[in-house]
Amino acid sequence: xxxxxxxxxxxxxSDATPKGLIASNDFISLQRFNVYRNNVAVSxxxxxxxxxxxxxxxxxxxxxxxxxxxxVASNKPSSPIMHLYGRDFCNFIDCFQPASCTPYLADxxxxxAARVSAYHAQDYxxxxxxxxxxxxxxxxxxxxxxxxxxxxxxxxxxxxxxxWGAHQGAQSVENIDxxxxxxxxxxxxxxxxxxxxxxxxxxxxxxxxxxxxxLAEAAAQSCLSSSEFNxxxxxxxxxSTGAACLFTYDDGD
Amino acid sequence: MTLQNPATANPVCQSTPAxxxxxxxxxxxxxxxxxxxxxxxxxxxxxxxxYMGAGGMPHxxxxxxxERFDLSVHGVGLSIGGLALDDIHLDRLxxxxxxxxxxxxxxxxxxxxxxxxxxxxxxxxxxxxAALTRVVxxxxxxxxxxxxxxxxxxxxxxxAFESSTWDEVDFIREVTHRAxxxxxxxxxxxxxxxxxxxxxxxxxxxxxxxxxxxxIHLGGYATDDVPGEPLLIDAHDRPVQPDVWRLYAHxxxxxxxxxxxxxxxxxxxxxxxxxxxxxxxxxLLADVINERSAA
Numbered sequence: 322x323x324x325x326x327x328x329x330x331x332x333x334x335s336d337a338t339p340k341g342l343i344a345s346n347d348f349i350s351l352q353r354f355n356v357y358r359n360n361v362a363v364s365x366x367x368x369x370x371x372x373x374x375x376x377x378x379x380x381x382x383x384x385x386x387x388x389x390x391x392x393v394a395s396n397k398p399s400s401p402i403m404h405l406y407g408r409d410f411c412n413f414i415d416c417f418q419p420a421s422c423t424p425y426l427a428d429x430x431x432x433x434a435a436r437v438s439a440y441h442a443q444d445y446x447x448x449x450x451x452x453x454x455x456x457x458x459x460x461x462x463x464x465x466x467x468x469x470x471x472x473x474x475x476x477x478x479x480x481x482x483x484x485w486g487a488h489q490g491a492q493s494v495e496n497i498d499x500x501x502x503x504x505x506x507x508x509x510x511x512x513x514x515x516x517x518x519x520x521x522x523x524x525x526x527x528x529x530x531x532x533x534x535x536l537a538e539a540a541a542q543s544c545l546s547s548s549e550f551n552x553x554x555x556x557x558x559x560x561s562t563g564a565a566c567l568f569t570y571d572d573g574d
Numbered sequence: 575m576t577l578q579n580p581a582t583a584n585p586v587c588q589s590t591p592a593x594x595x596x597x598x599x600x601x602x603x604x605x606x607x608x609x610x611x612x613x614x615x616x617x618x619x620x621x622x623x624x625y626m627g628a629g630g631m632p633h634x635x636x637x638x639x640x641e642r643f644d645l646s647v648h649g650v651g652l653s654i655g656g657l658a659l660d661d662i663h664l665d666r667l668x669x670x671x672x673x674x675x676x677x678x679x680x681x682x683x684x685x686x687x688x689x690x691x692x693x694x695x696x697x698x699x700x701x702x703x704a705a706l707t708r709v710v711x712x713x714x715x716x717x718x719x720x721x722x723x724x725x726x727x728x729x730x731x732x733x734a735f736e737s738s739t740w741d742e743v744d745f746i747r748e749v750t751h752r753a754x755x756x757x758x759x760x761x762x763x764x765x766x767x768x769x770x771x772x773x774x775x776x777x778x779x780x781x782x783x784x785x786x787x788x789x790i791h792l793g794g795y796a797t798d799d800v801p802g803e804p805l806l807i808d809a810h811d812r813p814v815q816p817d818v819w820r821l822y823a824h825x826x827x828x829x830x831x832x833x834x835x836x837x838x839x840x841x842x843x844x845x846x847x848x849x850x851x852x853x854x855x856x857x858l859l860a861d862v863i864n865e866r867s868a869a
Contacts, residue, residue: 323700323737325657329688332697341700343734343771349802353770356732356798356807360695368694398692401651401663402626406694441627470628512631 332361333397365393368403369410373433375488376414376426388417404441408434425479425499432481432516435473435507439514442471447510447563453556460570462537466530466559467567471509474524474531478502482518510563517562522550527559535571594831594863596856597646598848599838605635607845609642614856615849617677619646619835626666636674645676646789646835651692652716654726655699656685659712664719671720678789678833680725680758681716683709683746700735701745706752713753725788726750727758730766730795730808742767743781750786757783759832760791761822762814766806775821784829792822792855793837811840813851822855826862834859 327339331354344350369389370377377385392413398406411430420426447469456464475481480501487494504524506517519527522543529539543550559565595616600608608615618639625632625647639645649667653660671679684696699705717724728746740748750757759782768775794812798805814822814836826832834855838848 322702322704323735325685325688328697329691329693332693341736343736345803350733352800352802352805353732356805357695357697361693364694398694399690401623401653401686401692401694402666403623403694404627440630441632442629444629444633471630509630512634 332358333394362390362393365398365406366390369393369407372404372407372437373410373430375433375485376430378488379423379426379429379484380420384419388414388420391417404437408438410434425477425481425484428475428477428479428481429484431477432475432485432505432507435475435505436514436516439471439473439507439509442509445470445566447508448560448565448568450560452568453560453565456568457570460572462535463570463572464536465533465569465571466536466565467569468527468531469508469510469564469566471507471514472527472564473507474519474527475505475507476524477504481505482516485516506558506562506564508562508564515562517558520549520551520554520558522547523555523558526550526552526555527564594859595644595833596852596859597644597833597835598852599648599835600639601842602631602635603842604845604848605639609638612643612845613849614853615643617644617646617833617835619648619678619837622647622649622667622670623651625670640674645674646678646680647671647674647676649679649681650696651686652681652712653685653687653692654681654712654716655683655697655705655709656687657708658687659715660687664716667716668719671722678725678758679720679722680727680789682727682729683749684729696729698729698731698733698735701738701740701742703739706740706745706748709749710752713749713755717753717755723754723756725756725758726753727760727791728763728767728782730760730763732770732805732807734771743778743783747783750783756788757786758789758791759784759787759825760793760837761825762791762793762795762818762837763808765815765818765821766795766808769804769806772803775817776824779821779825780828782825784825787829787832790822790825790832790834791837792818792834792851793839794818809840810837812838814854819854819858823858823861826858827865830866831859831862 331337331339338351338354342350366386366389392410411427414420414427414430480497480499480503482503482505483497484499486492487497504519506519508515525543525546526539529542540552596614597617598615600618600620625636682696685699686693686697764775764778768778792814793810794814796807796809798807836851
């Protein structure tokens with residue numbers, strides 16, 4: 322019976338060509354087997370190129386592919402679904418010394434992973450400003466807001482939203498100070514993924530809401546974490562980006 | 575009503591046979607072109623794994639395409655030839671097939687997962703009795719779960735195994751017979767594998783159980799420019815090569831018309847170029863249909 326383990330091992334290790342292949346000589350045998358090694362590596366690098374287009378723009382195609390190839394060598398997928406592949410690429414980039422001159426790269430990768438995940442998330446109609454306007458002001462403190470299935474929060478010490486936006490042609494890279502902390506809100510109110518900048522304290526508020534906290538508690542925590550927190554401003558972003566999908570009251574009614 | 579520029583007008587479709595059509599592998603960037611005017615293209619094929627997310631644009635597009643075209647769901651991740659079948663992945667495929675009710679569902683005579691690692695390539699297997707039993711058993715489980723027949727595709731291979739005791743075509747015929755599945759004949763794969771293993775592709779085709787073929791694939795191969803024996807790579811990155819068109823015409827002549835798909839997955843061209851490739855297949859299909867009706 323075929324030795325699958327030897328073949329699989331040979332794909333991952335360049336010095337372990339499996340035995341028992343039919344070929345007129347060792348050179349041909351190696352050359353043929355290398356087609357598989359190359360197919361596997363190239364296809365997985367290509368999957369990372371697809372999932373991380375802005376990271377690739379930031380460091381350039383050659384650098385990105387070289388970095389991806391090192392990741393691919395020791396991080397094979399566990400699922401045949403390629404949009405799930407490389408979700409921890411950001412952690413690899415964090416430790417990848419040659420990329421240390423772009424310290425924001427790993428967080429941009431986190432943002433791009435969130436965007437891929439949002440792109441494929443479950444469909445759900447987001448709440449609109451009219452839904453918010455219809456809420457009972459007396460009961461706002463006890464309001465729970467369920468985040469939309471596509472909503473993702475990515476926090477960073479770097480200007481990830483501005484850097485990402487600059488690579489969509491929104492603004493010039495030269496005008497961005499990458500060392501400005503920015504929190505991103507990724508949403509998909511319809512079919513298109515949007516990336517928005519969260520105002521100060523916004524990430525704390527949304528994370529509290531995501532954990533199931535009522536609005537009063539969540540707002541109190543955000544006030545503590547950021548002196549610039551403005552509840553109305555954050556709620557405006559929450560509604561206008563389609564990040565909310567359900568309102569419920571936790572006041573016994 | 576707008577006038578069509580002759581340079582970009584869609585190719586004229588020549589064949590109007592009942593349900594024997596030309597199709598293309600669907601690429602999201604071609605969505606608008608396909609919805610506006612797909613020329614000869616009457617069916618679309620998608621890779622099952624690209625539609626296994628929960629929602630969003632992929633499902634929206636596929637739903638709209640399904641209203642206008644027949645679909646072929648082509649799995650690339652089930653690892654039919656591997657040691658173990660992934661039931662979770664099979665459930666995902668089942669969900670997709672149930673939702674879209676495609677005309678064809680196909681997978682490969684290959685493996686891609688071992689010991690929990692997915693290699694994202696179609697890897698070759700030794701054709702021995704153990705493989706025969708395993709592949710038949712896996713196909714049985716897949717067809718039971720999906721509640722329908724599937725098509726099994728002949729592979730492109732770059733290596734062969736000393737431990738193989740079956741010829742590939744004999745193996746495929748036996749699998750088809752025992753599992754009760756049908757076949758997807760990839761003619762580019764026939765050319766690639768036969769050249770790589772110094773076989774005559776015509777002999778391969780003549781022996782192939784064409785009566786079980788329900789779909790044909792055509793794609794472009796690359797020639798690896800290295801010293802030694804000729805090496806063809808199943809690249810899907812260019813037009814179908816002339817020798818593959820000739821083999822295709824031969825297959826249609828001896829086996830009869832079969833719905834045919836153009837695969838172009840890398841360096842993907844504009845939609846019109848893809849439709850023109852489909853029109854060539856459509857024209858060859860028409861020739862065979864006309865010859866057969868005249869006879």
